[in-house]
Amino acid sequence: MNQKRRLEEVRWHGRGGQGAVLGASMLGSAVALYEGKYAVSFPSFGAERRGAPVQAFTRISDHAIRTRSQIYNPTTIIVLDDTLLDVVDITSGARDGASILINTRKPAGRLPKIPDSLNVTTVDATEIARENIGVAIVNTAMLGALAGVTGLVSLDSIKKAIASTLPEKVVDRNIAAAEAAYKKVGGK
Numbered sequence: 001m002n003q004k005r006r007l008e009e010v011r012w013h014g015r016g017g018q019g020a021v022l023g024a025s026m027l028g029s030a031v032a033l034y035e036g037k038y039a040v041s042f043p044s045f046g047a048e049r050r051g052a053p054v055q056a057f058t059r060i061s062d063h064a065i066r067t068r069s070q071i072y073n074p075t076t077i078i079v080l081d082d083t084l085l086d087v088v089d090i091t092s093g094a095r096d097g098a099s100i101l102i103n104t105r106k107p108a109g110r111l112p113k114i115p116d117s118l119n120v121t122t123v124d125a126t127e128i129a130r131e132n133i134g135v136a137i138v139n140t141a142m143l144g145a146l147a148g149v150t151g152l153v154s155l156d157s158i159k160k161a162i163a164s165t166l167p168e169k170v171v172d173r174n175i176a177a178a179e180a181a182y183k184k185v186g187g188k
Contacts, residue, residue: 008152009071012056013090014080019139022165023078024056026143030153030161031060038065053088060152074098076150080125080138085112094118099150103138121149123184125177132177133170140166144178148187155182 010027014020021043028041037060044055057071073093082104084090091100096117103125104111114120125141133140140162147155159175166174 006062007065008060008076009074010058010060010076010078010146010152011071011074012058012078012080013084013088014054014056014139015050015084016052016054017050018080019137020054020056020078020080023080023139023143024058026139026158026161026165027058027146027153028060029165030143030157031058033164034157034160035153037062040065040068042068042070044070053084076146076152077101078142078146079103080142082106082111089113091115091118101142101145101149103142121145121185123181125181128180128184129177132180133173140174141177141181144181144187145185147178148182148185155179155187 012020012024024041028039031037031039039058039060041058059065073095075095075098077090077094077100079090079102082102098118100118100120102122104122105124108120108122123145125138126136128141129136129138143158147153147158158178162174163171
């Protein structure tokens with residue numbers, strides 16, 4: 001019996017220092033360690049400085065992943081900083097029906113350059129991070145929102161990945177940020 005392979009490709013857009021690379025890595029850990037799937041995560045950046053645009057990638061599959069190239073046709077796009085919408089074509093190559101999760105205060109209808117064929121969700125992860133973590137590092141809040149919007153990964157697996165990755169003194173605050181964002185986007 002020839003079983004169709006499921007492959008999800010997540011492309012992260014952020015700025016240096018915002019946690020896109022660590023977020024991609026935590027997503028891969030959550031899936032591979034706690035959900036029994038295969039995942040690879042990797043960054044794409046050169047000698048950029050703090051604040052420069054960066055990309056990171058996470059591939060998720062129910063079969064072994066052999067492809068190590070960057071992601072050109074994502075099924076999910078995560079944007080950690082809405083100012084990138086004016087600088088980078090974040091929708092480039094996105095598959096029809098792809099989910100786009102954007103950290104912004106603006107409603108989806110007020111965002112530029114988003115084709116109607118894509119499913120946009122906005123969440124003010126900056127405010128959630130400030131309230132729960134005390135700093136505007138939004139990667140864990142965006143992971144919680146990702147779990148709530150897409151179902152690619154469970155919130156429980158995200159929380160375990162946060163606990164196994166971050167220093168113990170900040171784990172509870174980052175888990176609280178993930179939970180708050182999850183609830184904000186309608187996760188149950």
